Structures are given as C-alpha cells and as structure tokens.
Amino acid sequence: MDVLKAVLFFASVVSAKYLPTWESLDSRPLPDWYDEAKLGIFIHWGVFSVPSFRSEWFWWDWQGVKTNDTVEFMKKNYKPDFTYGDFAKQFTAEFFEASEWARIFQDSGAKFIVFVSKHHEGYTNWPSKYSFNWNSKAVGPNRDIVGELAEAVKSQDGLRFGLYHSLFEWFHPWYLADKKNNFTTQEFVDGKTLPELYELVNTYKPDVVWSDGDWEASADYWKSKDFLAWLYNDSPVQSSVVTNDRWGQGVMCHHGGFFTCQDRYNPHHLIKHKWENAMTIDRQSWGFRRRANVADILSIEELLEELITTISCNGNVLLNVGPTHDGMIGVIYQERLHQLGSWLKVNGEGVYSSRPWTYQNDTVTPGVWYTSKSKSQPPAVYAFLLQWPEKGMLYLNSPFPTEKTEVTLLGYSGPSFKWTSQPTQQGIHITFPALNVKQMPCKWAWVLKMTNIKN
Incomplete structure (x- = not known):
C-alpha cells in the first residue's frame, strides 16, 4: 500500500x-x-x-x-x-x-x-x-x-x-x-x-x-x-x-x-x-x-x-x-x-548541504556564525570563527551542551576539545589546545563541529 x-x-x-x-x-x-x-x-x-x-x-x-x-x-x-x-x-x-x-x-x-x-x-x-x-x-x-x-x-x-x-x-x-x-x-x-x-x-x-x-x-x-x-x-x-x-x-x-x-x-x-x-x-x-x-x-x-x-x-x-x-x-x-x-x-x-541553525550568530561572542546538519549522525552544529580565540578559551552563549557533547575542529586531527558549562549560566566554555594559530589547518577562519547539542 x-x-x-x-x-x-x-x-x-x-x-x-x-x-x-x-x-x-x-x-x-x-x-x-x-x-x-x-x-x-x-x-x-x-x-x-x-x-x-x-x-x-x-x-x-x-x-x-x-x-x-x-x-x-x-x-x-x-x-x-x-x-x-x-x-x-x-x-x-x-x-x-x-x-x-x-x-x-x-x-x-x-x-x-x-x-x-x-x-x-x-x-x-x-x-x-x-x-x-x-x-x-x-x-x-x-x-x-x-x-x-x-x-x-x-x-x-x-x-x-x-x-x-x-x-x-x-x-x-x-x-x-x-x-x-x-x-x-x-x-x-x-x-x-x-x-x-x-x-x-x-x-x-x-x-x-x-x-x-x-x-x-x-x-x-x-x-x-x-x-x-x-x-x-x-x-x-x-x-x-x-x-x-x-x-x-x-x-x-x-x-x-x-x-x-x-x-x-x-x-x-x-x-x-x-x-x-x-x-x-x-x-x-x-x-x-x-x-x-x-x-x-x-x-x-x-x-x-x-x-x-x-x-x-x-x-x-x-x-x-x-x-x-x-x-x-x-x-x-x-x-x-x-x-x-x-x-x-x-x-x-x-558549508555544503548545511542549513541555518536555531541561531545565526552567537548572541554574546562576536564574529561567530552557525550552520547545522540535522540529518547527519549524530546531528551537528558548526560554529564559524572569524577570529582566533584569545588565550585559548572560547565562550559560546548560544549552544546548550549535554553530557554527550563533543567539540572538534575541522581539519585538526588531535583529540576533541575540552569544554565545560556552568549550572547558573547557559552556553559552553571551550578550551583550545595549546597550539599557535599558525599551526591550525586554516589561516583565515576556523570551524568547530559540535555534536549532541540540545537546541
């Protein structure tokens, strides 16, 4: 039928x-x-x-x-x-x-x-x-x-x-x-x-x-x-x-x-x-x-x-x-x-086959824009960084992490990035590896991939 x-x-x-x-x-x-x-x-x-x-x-x-x-x-x-x-x-x-x-x-x-x-x-x-x-x-x-x-x-x-x-x-x-x-x-x-x-x-x-x-x-x-x-x-x-x-x-x-x-x-x-x-x-x-x-x-x-x-x-x-x-x-x-x-x-x-996410850009940290892939396994949110984070720490107000959240950098073959969240504060704190920006896979803009995000 x-x-x-x-x-x-x-x-x-x-x-x-x-x-x-x-x-x-x-x-x-x-x-x-x-x-x-x-x-x-x-x-x-x-x-x-x-x-x-x-x-x-x-x-x-x-x-x-x-x-x-x-x-x-x-x-x-x-x-x-x-x-x-x-x-x-x-x-x-x-x-x-x-x-x-x-x-x-x-x-x-x-x-x-x-x-x-x-x-x-x-x-x-x-x-x-x-x-x-x-x-x-x-x-x-x-x-x-x-x-x-x-x-x-x-x-x-x-x-x-x-x-x-x-x-x-x-x-x-x-x-x-x-x-x-x-x-x-x-x-x-x-x-x-x-x-x-x-x-x-x-x-x-x-x-x-x-x-x-x-x-x-x-x-x-x-x-x-x-x-x-x-x-x-x-x-x-x-x-x-x-x-x-x-x-x-x-x-x-x-x-x-x-x-x-x-x-x-x-x-x-x-x-x-x-x-x-x-x-x-x-x-x-x-x-x-x-x-x-x-x-x-x-x-x-x-x-x-x-x-x-x-x-x-x-x-x-x-x-x-x-x-x-x-x-x-x-x-x-x-x-x-x-x-x-x-x-x-x-x-x-x-970039390719991506869709707009719940938020288009971060509501607190400037120079961060988002896309998403809801049909990928697991679903992913991509954060595009127009500036390299100072002191190796990035705070994103828009994503809501879960216990299963993983954060990686496209093109970087090292381990997943460490992250934390505060019970009294929404968003996610991401710690970058101790690498100089010149050692990153790109020179101009960088893309974080986050999986198992609530929103």
Missing part, C-alpha cells in the same frame, strides 16, 4: 502544471541542488571587457548618461568617428580556454557557475539567430563562447552550468520604441528577448536562468510568467532549473525561485525564502577594470566573512570574476578562488 501511495504521489507531481501566475509559479519547490551548493561563480565577459575602463556599463556611461571621465577617455584615445561596435573587433578571446576556466572554478570549491550570455549592450556570447552581426560568432572571437563553456563546465564532476541574460538592451531601437509607447507595444519582447531565452534554454540546457535588466517595465510586458511556466513545465531543464527574482518592475525580492533583492545583498539575519548574495571580488565593478588597484580587491578574509554570514542566514554566494578581453582570468582573481578552494577543502563539511 505504501508503494502504491508513493507511485501515485510521484505521478501527481510529474503531471502537475504550473500556471502563468505568481501564486502558481512561486509554489514550485526549489530544486535541492541549489540550496546544497552554497557557492557559485559569476562571470561578466563581453564587449565591455575591451575598454575595461570604468565598468561593464561603459557604453551607457559614454553615450547614455555621458559621464565626464568616460567621454574624456574616448576623446583622448579614439578617433571621433569611433563607435562602440568597433570595440567588438577587439574582443578577441585568443587566450580563452573553456577547460582551463572550468578547472579554476572547480578548484575554487564552487558548485555552479553563471555566465553572462548577454549584458545590457545586447552582444550575445553565442551565435544567436536573433542578434544579427552582434554576436561572438559574427564579430570578435568567431566562436560559440557559451557552447564551449557549457561543455567544459558540464564535464567537471559536481559543477553545474547557468546563464545570465539581460531582458533589455540600452540602445536597441525596438526596445526604445516600446519604451516610447509606455510599453503598450511588445515588439522587442516578441522579436528579441523571448526568442533568445528559448534559444538559450533549448540549446545549452542551463540549470540556472539568471534574469536581469527588468526594472523599467512590468512582468506582463516581458511576458515573464509565460516563459517561467514553460521553463518549469515543458523545457528540457524543467526538473533541475532554478531562477532568480528579476522578471519585471516590482518583482524583485517578492517572486521567483531565489531572491537577490539587490546587488551584493547580505541582510545578516535569517531570510526564510532562499536568497542569493551576488557580489564581486572587485569592489567597484563586475567587468574587468584595467584601473583597479589592490585596495579595490576584496581580501580572502572579507570573502570568507561574506560566505559565512550568507550561508548562516539561508543564502548562497554568487562570486563574480571579470576576465580580460583576450580571455584571461587575472592572477589576483585566480588567487582568491584558489584560497577559497583550499579553505573549503578543510571546512566544506560545515
């Missing part, structure tokens, strides 16, 4: 159809893999990587809002008749090796990547039928960048492939016409945006569809709900795909698979709906900047703090790198990714 119930339940799930309404679309469970992954890599790469002057918004800075430094840069360095389209010829990608990128990303400990297939400039990194002469096969590299990267990433164990796609384009005449008509017409959506999205999903089968560029028009203009219903019901990735929340004006942080809410979003408190901290290693830009200084690059300590505080509060981190126009991931980016990977090799047990 139980087998029959299971079969009937599975059949009902398979036959379920999501309607093009937010109520129905939001009822779709988020595929488990995304919550378990915790860390992804964002890659911003396009024609904007050629001038690499200010940010990936270079074209808009130059000919949209006309920022003084960008306009002056073009006057000093380029002929008066130079156009933004001329930059595409210099988007050469001669050093781009998809397999090497995939190796770097896997080495970082990331479990998925999200590649910018098209930014607001409209240039597609694949030979789109809907972007005539403004794509990576027609001008520039003469290659299917998305296709090469998709194949390389999917060949790596435990690494999933995702795509970012901008709904709008700054200077596309169809979009500007729709905008002039107060979005009562949808020529751009029907002729450009939706065909591109269907083409991307059917051709490359991404496990993440990361939408952007939605904010000027409603979800009804973008026909977002119709696309998402198809994506969840009938697409080749219907059971595995995850989506974000940028599908129309007023949608962000309210509807979608996971919430982004804003760039570099990190509320530092529990958000019950799964969310994502999309952030950059370069503090000022998503695309590569030739003018970046060392001070503009986040340190490994800062990156780990972002990762730890994010996963403690039910978020994932999507960490951005910006390759150069010729296809190189800069040494400083590679160093940060390698540092993350080496840290995760020691402490990944407390």
